[in-house]
Amino acid sequence: MDTGLPGLRCRSGRVDGVLAEELFAQLTREPDVDAPDLVAVDATDRLLLDEAATAITSHPDAVAVLDDAHGALTLGAVALHGATGVRVHQDLLVGERALAANAERTGLTGTYTQHALDTGLLRGARVVLAKAPKSLDALRELVQVVATAAHPEVTLYVGGRVKHMTLGMNDVLAEGFTDVHATLARQKSRVLVARGPRAVRSSFPVCREHADLGLTVCAHGAAFAGVKVDRGTRALLRALPSAVPDAATAVDLGCGTGVLAVALAAARPGLTVVGVDQSAAAVASAVATAAANGLADRVRVVRDDAAGSLEEGSVDLVVCNPPFHAGVAVSETLAHRLFAGAARVLRPGGELWCVYNSHLPHRDALRRIVGPTRQVSRDPTFTVTASTRS
Numbered sequence: 001m002d003t004g005l006p007g008l009r010c011r012s013g014r015v016d017g018v019l020a021e022e023l024f025a026q027l028t029r030e031p032d033v034d035a036p037d038l039v040a041v042d043a044t045d046r047l048l049l050d051e052a053a054t055a056i057t058s059h060p061d062a063v064a065v066l067d068d069a070h071g072a073l074t075l076g077a078v079a080l081h082g083a084t085g086v087r088v089h090q091d092l093l094v095g096e097r098a099l100a101a102n103a104e105r106t107g108l109t110g111t112y113t114q115h116a117l118d119t120g121l122l123r124g125a126r127v128v129l130a131k132a133p134k135s136l137d138a139l140r141e142l143v144q145v146v147a148t149a150a151h152p153e154v155t156l157y158v159g160g161r162v163k164h165m166t167l168g169m170n171d172v173l174a175e176g177f178t179d180v181h182a183t184l185a186r187q188k189s190r191v192l193v194a195r196g197p198r199a200v201r202s203s204f205p206v207c208r209e210h211a212d213l214g215l216t217v218c219a220h221g222a223a224f225a226g227v228k229v230d231r232g233t234r235a236l237l238r239a240l241p242s243a244v245p246d247a248a249t250a251v252d253l254g255c256g257t258g259v260l261a262v263a264l265a266a267a268r269p270g271l272t273v274v275g276v277d278q279s280a281a282a283v284a285s286a287v288a289t290a291a292a293n294g295l296a297d298r299v300r301v302v303r304d305d306a307a308g309s310l311e312e313g314s315v316d317l318v319v320c321n322p323p324f325h326a327g328v329a330v331s332e333t334l335a336h337r338l339f340a341g342a343a344r345v346l347r348p349g350g351e352l353w354c355v356y357n358s359h360l361p362h363r364d365a366l367r368r369i370v371g372p373t374r375q376v377s378r379d380p381t382f383t384v385t386a387s388t389r390s
């Protein structure tokens with residue numbers, strides 16, 4: 001096949017070093033955040049493509065890819081192993097956009113289709129490549145969908161960094177498959193290989209009632225904190241009664257399971273509330289949480305990157321528990337993207353109420369990006385601030 005890469009033709013079998021490097025050199029993370037320790041293609045992508053090479057070339061039209069970070073798996077399967085019509089699900093919207101941009105750059109647009117994490121994605125799939133999700137529940141949901149919908153002879157390859165892989169992952173894979181084994185590690189990455197799907201049922205979304213908060217929280221596997229309510233979220237919930245009491249419109253930016261959005265809608269009957277998250281699992285969870293609390297008609301949930309699709313200057317109150325990351329530099333980059341989104345959608349005089357780990361240097365950024373920022377509460381772990389759009 002024509003790989004779309006100038007002068008390169010697809011060679012089947014193991015990833016050809018030169019061809020692979022020419023493909024991977026063209027891939028970028030854009031529009032995802034960038035930082036010195038972040039890459040568009042990692043050792044796990046390379047190992048997954050190597051381990052699955054024979055399976056892909058044997059069933060090139062029955063390949064599905066889950067949680068490809070920026071497109072290396074999808075485009076690698078196409079360009080290096082001849083896959084066609086690859087079905088893809090990526091939880092994160094920026095991942096979808098990065099894959100589309102990388103496909104265009106490498107001339108591979110149209111070689112894959114995007115799907116929800118459902119049976120349509122997996123029906124009849126013989127080869128499934130997946131980046132190991134962060135949580136066991138996210139892996140469990142993935143396993144349940146693959147085991148239910150894929151071909152009985154499917155092989156599922158789940159790759160990750162050795163330091164992030166636990167024996168619990170093997171156990172979760174064994175819930176859905178009779179045969180699970182691990183490959184040898186290479187460059188600190190490893191692949192779990194699962195075959196023999198069992199008859200399993202989907203157990204997501206899971207819902208839990210929090211009597212202390214008067215809320216039921218529903219979560220799909222990949223949603224932040226699952227059915228628990230994060231301690232930072234609780235700190236912001238305590239502060240919410242004094243947040244712009246006369247607001248007519250509010251946005252929960254990075255809404256996760258929708259706890260803040262639903263709490264606001266429940267407490268303020270006249271308020272129009274929008275929950276925004278770039279994660280498909282978060283959006284589905286927030287929709288389920290709103291429904292479980294009888295507020296489906298009061299909370300609109302949108303899958304979006306930093307509220308980019310909402311009208312500029314249209315919102316009175318934004319609440320946000322921004323994402324964090326082990327590295328402070330990355331945490332800042334991720335959070336600043338949301339602060340900029342809040343600044344864009346707030347009307348002048350509108351406020352961003354934000355909670356974050358007290359050790360993070362967000363206050364200066366809030367002042368710079370949004371406007372004058374005051375401290376609402378602070379303890380050794382969490383700080384809540386209110387920033388007025390200037």
Ligand SMILES: C[S@@+](CC[C@H](N)C(=O)[O-])C[C@H]1O[C@@H](n2cnc3c(N)ncnc32)[C@H](O)[C@@H]1O
Nearest residue numbers: 224233254255256277278279305306321322323
């Ligand atoms: C720390 S969690 C908070 C979730 C929820 N608000 C809560 O308090 O439980 C941060 C959320 O922000 C979302 N997020 C991160 N970056 C985003 C972006 N650029 N646009 C939209 N949502 C984003 C994540 O998917 C995640 O659900």
